Amino acid sequence: MLRTALRRLGYTVAGGAAGTAMVYRNDFKQLEFDLASASGPLVRLFDVETSHKIGILAAKMGVFPKETRPDPACLRTTVWGREFPNPLGVAAGFDKDAEVIEPLLALGFGFVEVGSITPLPQPGNPKPRAFRLPEHGAVINRYGFNSEGAYAARNRLAAFRQKQAAAASGSFPAGLLGVNLGKNKLSEDAAADYSTGVTKLAPFADYLVINISSPNTPGLRSLQGRKELETLVKSVKQTRDGMKWAGPLGPPPLLVKIAPDLTSDDMEDIAAVALAQGIDGLIVSNTTITRPGPIGEDPVGKETGGLSGKPLFQMATEVLRQMYTLTGGKLPIIGVGGVSSGEDAYAKIRAGASLVELYSAFAYEGPKLVPRVKRELAELLERDGFSSVAEAVGADHRVAAAVLAK
Structure with a gap:
């Protein structure tokens, strides 16, 4: 057997x-990763949310394998003055409450983004609120920022940083930590909620994210409007910059996570605010409320919520491409949405992403996905003559410009 x-x-x-x-x-080591992923079909016999809880528990119990093979040198990259061992990260939504940062980094991810974390605990939307479309490699969710709150997250983040600081050199997994901030559903002051998140959690973050693009919190996406975004960013930046920061890197970079369901005018407004207000980067993108192609014909596709996974890839990558153009390549972008292979990650990078995140494919494929994506990405970089990720960022734009110049 x-x-x-x-x-x-x-x-x-x-x-x-x-x-x-x-x-x-x-x-x-690859056998270890493959065996750890072999239980996936069994776990997926449960509903999405139960399966997710099993995954978190498995990580806590040390079931996840630990990557000991070094990443190819070409995958190392520096963004915001911070060194990433590789550009592949876990998107927000997997480790909502900062419970398993170390096991995820030990899998070989270059960074982990926890959250979205709301100031006060909240249960999120009624269950069931997450649905698989396995034949499409997709998931629909309407979680609604279920969160244990900033206080619980702060305690875990502090413990993580203390353990990291106390570890002997080389004994702690490499990688960086992003903290994704959300607002409480019933809060009428979004700026105050995000600023509270910054005050409580920013000291532990390598970068911060203002998540204003989830489709599952009423009114949240309206904060992407030009006036609303400008007001919000000013307030949150003022909070961050008013805090004391030790060390040469200063305060953590502040990013805004946007939706894929944006008009051209929306994107132009966001780019203008990002550049004018000194936002440090963008995350493109969150889930979509559209149902492209055959998804709309699937009975599960009629569930409300945000669609993630493979069907999101083209839409999210096109928005990424446009945001890179609109910002003149001046802002680092984290590309997310439908990444399930090294080829997908490479396409995001060539479109303008400095870093790449995934989630849905990880839920379907398990730990073995991580080394595969990194290996494939390294091979593609080498194939096209790039010695580093940074050299490939925005390559498609340069090729297009060269063609037009002829």
Whole structure:
């Protein structure tokens, strides 16, 4: 039985009983990642939210494998003066309450973005509120910022940083930490909520995110309007800049996460505010309320909420491409939406992303996705003659400009 399972994973098993047989492939570490992912079909027999809780519990219990193989040198990159071991991160939504940062970094992610974290605890929307579309590699959710609140997150983030600081050199997984901030559903003062998040959580973050693009909190996306965004950013930046910051890097960069469902005018307004107000970067994009292609014909596709996964890839990447153009490539962008391969990550980078996040594909494929995406991305960079991720950022725009210049 073990032999059969190993062969299905692509290994060659030769000689001896199952316990003593020789197993061949690139290395045994990959076997560890593959076996950790093999339980995925069983876990997915449960509903989406229960499966997610099982994944968090597994990470807490040390079931996730630990990556010990070094990343290819070409994947190292520096953004906002901060060094990332690789450009691949976990999008907000997986580790909502900052419970499993270390296990996720140990998997080999270059960074982890926790949240969205609201100032006060809130349960989110009624259940069921998440639905799979496995034949499309997609998920629809309407969680509504379910969060244990900033106080609980602060305690966990402080413990994480203390453990990181106390660890012997090289004994703690490399990688950076992003903190994604949300507002409480019943709050009438969005700026106050985000500023509270900054006050409580910014000291532990390598970067901060103002999430104004979830479709599951009433009125949230209206904050993407020019006037509303300008007012919000001014207030949140004032809070961040009024805090004391030790060390040469200063305060954590402040990013805004936007929706994919934007008009050209919307994007122009966001770009203008971002440049004028000194936003440090953008995350493009959140989930979509549209139902592209066959999704709209699927019974599950009629559920309300945000669609993520493969069907989002083209839409999110096009918005990324336009935002890079509108900002003149001056702002680092984290590309997210539909990434399930190194080719997808590479397309985001060429369109203008300095970093890339994924979530839905990780939920479907498990830990083995992480080394695969990094390996494929490194191969594509080498194929096209790029010695680093940074060299490839926005490459499509340069190619297009060169063609027009002829």
